Amino acid sequence: MDAGVFAVTGEIGPPRGADHNIVIERTKVIADYCDAINITDNVRGIPTMSSTACARLVLDAGGEPIMQLTTRDRNRISIESELYGVYALGIRNVLLVTGDRTIMGPHSNAKMVFDIDSIQALHLTSHLMQGTDFAGEELEGTPHFFMGSTFDPYADPIEMQVLRAEKKRDAGAQFFQTQAIFDTARLETFMELASDLKLKILAGIIPLRGPKNARFMNKNVPGIKIPEEYIKRLESAGKGLKEDEGRNAMREEGLLIALEIIKSIRNIKGISGLHLMGIGRAESIPELVKRAGLHPRPKVG
DSSP: OTTOOOEEEEEEOOOSSSOHHHHHHHHHHHGGGOSEEEEOOSGGGOOOSOHHHHHHHHHHTTOOEEEEEESTTOOHHHHHHHHHHHHHTTOOEEEEEOOOOGGGSSOTTOOOOOSSOHHHHHHHHHHHTTTBOTTSOBOSSOOOOEEEEEEOTTSSSHHHHHHHHHHHHHHTOOEEEEEEOSOHHHHHHHHHHTGGGOOOEEEEEOOOOOHHHHHHHHHHSTTOOOOHHHHHHHHHHHTTSOHHHHHHHHHHHHHHHHHHHHHHHTTSTTEEEEEEEOSSOTTHHHHHHHHTTOOSOOOOO
């Protein structure tokens, strides 16, 4: 992003268990098509393999990890400890987020911590990078991270989202990821309002698999708003076909929709790159990168 190259990051979901080979296999599918690979942290309150462990596995498998760290499940002591550990393991990119509420997951009664929010976590991380902890004690080894955060261009009022992005930038965020974009006009409005902030933004893309998948995300995933127009396109694509043929036709239509959105996003001034989320289908990420004309990836540095 600093070099002015249109960046591409991918995302792999950690397994709901201890099979490390799943992380390695998913990394190998997308590593050659992405500049970095994002590792999620118990999305929607669903317990998965530690994002720290997964980030190290991604690194070992030849990828450049971006490790998510949520403040929902940790107090400031735990966050400091985690940051020391991940740096010692060779992780240099962290994405600090508040996290979804656990009421959305299978453990709705689990207690949430929220000792600090994502803005405060960015402040904390920036402080550690100066060589002392929050108590003022000198560190035995200073971590240095490339820090990211998120924003939601669809949340109202949009001016408040611009203000929060500015606060996150001032707290140390060097790049931003968005949730999946389906209404590019709204993203363009955000970028116009935030033009003076000079933010480095990776616009989120999810290739839809079918109408059921789209409606589930509309209902259960915060920040997702999939227009009915796209859902009808997916339904029409699979109509009258046998099950396997219909599934493939809907998947292809989902890829076409994603490619249309990517083309529109690339015309928005100020966007620094894309963040591609396969949502259980890692193979869709290389396909999108190739069909969008973003492969092979340029070598930088």
